[in-house]
Amino acid sequence: MSTTTTTQTETENWVHYHDGGIPGRRQVLKGTAAKETFTALPKIDFRRIYSDKLEDRKELAKEVGAACQDIGFFYAVNHGVDDDVLEDTFDALKEYFALPKDVKMETHNQKTEKFRGYEAFLEGKLDPSTRGDLKEGFLMGEDFTDPEQLQLLPNFPPSLTHQKPRNQWPTHSSALFWRPAIYRYYTSMFAFSKRMLHIFALALDLPETYFDNITTHPMTNVRAVHYPPQEQQSDVGIGAHTDFCWFTLVCQSKTAYPALEVLNANGLWVPVHPEPNAFVVNVADFLKLVTGGTWQSTVHRVRNIGREERYSMPFFFSPNEDAKVSVVEHLRRKGEEYEEFVVGEYFQKRLDIDRTTHMGVETRAEKKKPGY
Template sequence: MAIETETEPVEYVYYHQGGIPGRRPVIRGGKGHETFNEIPLVDVTNITSPSFEARKAVADKVAKACTEVGFFYAQNHDVPQEIIDEIFAAIKEFFAQPHESKMEVHIHKKIGFRGFEPLFETKLDAKTRGDMKESFLMGPDKSDPDQELPFPPLTDQPSVNNWPPDNQRFRIAVTKYYNHLQRFSKLLTRTFALALGLEETFFDSMCTFPAGYVRPLHYPPQEVSGGEEPGIAAHTDFACFTVLCQGDVGGLEVLNKNGIWIAAPPIPRTFVVNIADFVQHITNGRFQSTVHRVINKTGEERYSIPFFYAFDDDAELEVLPSCREEGKEYEKVRVGEYIAHRFKVSRTKHPDKAQVVNV
């Protein structure tokens, strides 16, 4: 005779990790894994200290955050507030334009995915209409004299960025911010090297012309009780790491090991830094590329500016010797090819001819 037992219904969180669909069971109460319930804060003042011990102390805190969470707030960074204020003012002005004006620089008008994307253009969660946000993407450009290039600008080449022709304020503000974030991110690569027990300059040879992208985002107000329609669906980032500047409206959430969403609210004068897929790959999972999403339930406009930092397009990434398991084979990943693949995963409407430009 069969005995009927009552079982708890299983609830899952669905996401894309490394561009591949996945799911995680939601575990509530005292039965779950040991995991985080807040995002740690790391004071990064000393990442440029002349004292090795001071730099190493920051790196140790970063290592702990990246191992246990994959996210941390970077407090006391050196990007001037006026640069941040300028770009936020410029992107608010840009996104406030009529839809037709923004569509003049749509990403399909140039190869390389540079330019404007309207609401619902990207889609990771098949159950939704798409991501409820609009964005603009710019990145490295060998022809741009305003970018801090490691060589003279190749002014005989056409620009690969897709700038609004009549909005110089926007182009200047975004480019200035891009230059500052490139410098800050290069400093972070040395902190990450120390955090992994490597020489500080270990990653320098992969960062001669790194693939960094600024992507201003605008999330329109949703109904406060508007359910789970995502501003950006649950995912991991595709580069080495992301440096996010949040406005004053929240919505970012990070998934812990128990399938619980942990809020990462804005904190003044901080960046949110998260590990992305390249660093998870080379550390064999020691540093976690953690699933996150944005849902704007505030009823207010939300603006944020992520900077995605990757190594040189032609760099080949493999698992670090100190992170390998004996007898196991590891594939190499070429940076430019993987970025091109990840751009296409969530862009179901892009034309087949679209490609990421090897700039």
């Protein structure tokens, strides 16, 4: 993820950010200096993802590819995931985050290497100019000691079942509803993500199953998030960042005022309005790397200034932890060399850099050498 702040000189505005530890900035362009860029996200009808006709799926992929190249974000409408699953999960989020803090802190994310479990308000701080991210959350992910996940993986390597548990689940009687509720959502999003992977392959002029061999046991996460209304103008729900997975699917609660914002080429924040029965889909850093920068991993943030409670359920999808990936052959430039990297190693480096906290303790990121 990347942090961002905004500074102003006498003549220029800039949005400054750090993406994976590398600083960058984008000038705010207006008037005659403005570039042609997006001012809203496209809506793409995903009914074709279930078509038996390859031509229908290719037609969908063409629209998806254009959005990934030009924006990095789009709405997936008519996605086919049961509305009842989504509504029930939002109900579960509201119930979970209303639990007493001591019940939630049983699974505090500082107890695990992968930062799984509960994150309290202001513990994250992606924007160093703020007092911290004004949100609380719960993170779970790939854990092949969880039987709920094994049933989704027909080609799963048996050797991986000997891993140590990665997820934490609350044991208090008032919170026992949480695990089955999250796994119902996880199961639906996992199935949709596997289909989405085929559409991304087609959009890159690759065979539909091109990525299947590196996603037999993919890295996945569900992050349940609660954003209370912001009372201070200087607050931010989560600082501006890019995601460091393959792609992200976001289901956001219905609020009158949009909280999610995407940064366009002119350095302006474009609001992402909650759309009924739609996912917000975005390209993340892995997919940008694999496309040689052809697709955009776009900076985004959350500012919940609409005086409503907001809930969000992003689902993150990446290749296998032990997969090796590089830029696909036909997107390589002549004369350039391209590094192959191990997905899990890259992911852990980014996690160590970006998942710093307000806890007053030295994090693994701070123990790394500069630049890493």
